[in-house]
Amino acid sequence: MQLYIKNMVCNRCKMVVKAELENLGFNPISVQLGEVRIEQENISEVEKKGLKLALDKFGFELLTEKKEQLVEQVKTAIIELVHYSKEALKFNLSDYLSQKLDVEYASLSATFSEQEHQTIEKYFIAQKIEKVKELLTYGEKSLSEIAYDLNYSSVAHLSTQFKKVTGETPSAFKLNKNTNRKTLNEV
Template sequence: MILHIKNMVCNRCKMVVKAELEKLGFNPISVELGEVSLSENISADDKINIAQKLSHFGFELLEDKKTQIAEQIKTTIINLVHYTREPLKINLSSYLSKHLNLEYSTLSSIFSEMENQTIEKYFIAQKIEKAKEMLTYGELTLSEIAFQLNYSSVAHLSSQFKKVTGLTPSAYKGETVDKRKTLDEI
């Protein structure tokens, strides 16, 4: 049985979900961002117990198919932007269609309906959040950050950065207040 879980955005989330399921007596086969595979089917009462336990940590069981697809899109984008080192060699729409086995028009329509924003805006927001993280660490130049985030130029990154944050990357780096968001807040 597969459970779809909202707000799983990092490896610590996976560890927490796995630990909580084990405390409830389940042995997950695999725990991935947004999805848990269990070897056995679970009852409605078990689902309620799991939902209540996970809600204490900010997670939510997803029952609706559209909500599941929107979460899968978000998870795929988060993985792509924050955890994949390889540059994207195809456009985002082809990548998502291939990865999720659905036409992009379907994915785009569902995502916009469920999240009240386009996939592209969400993707840009994730990339800018990653840029903010990299700027905060100060280990890379803006050129290196632009390259790692698959921007065509530093100017393109700077333009999107300012559009999203209201600051240039240099101004952001000089700010003393941390304006970063957690991945599930984006």
């Protein structure tokens, strides 16, 4: 059985969810960001309620509605792409999401906008800006390298978008040693 879980954004989240599933007597076959496959074909309403309560303790949410599940799949795909991919982000986002989720982009976009009250593109940009903040905080890469890795056409484009989203330039953010970062599920 496939389960969709909101707010799974890192490897520690996967470990916590797996441990909770095992504590409740479920047999997880695979635990990915936002998605879990368990051995059981069906779970009772009582089991589902217990699972919801267990996950809720850690800030996770069991998603049962199809639209919520689809939105979470889009978010998970974007988070994996921006924060965990080792490749530079050089592709068309709509094609990537359509192919990865096997759903037409128009449908993904409409559902996402309806549920989240923002576009997929704005969510993608917000995730990229959080990645820029992270990289600036660590100071391991230059702004040019960050712009290249995140597929900005130029440092100027990155700086303009960063300022539009955060209200300050990347240089000001770095100089102020700003720690105004968000967790991935808050973006």
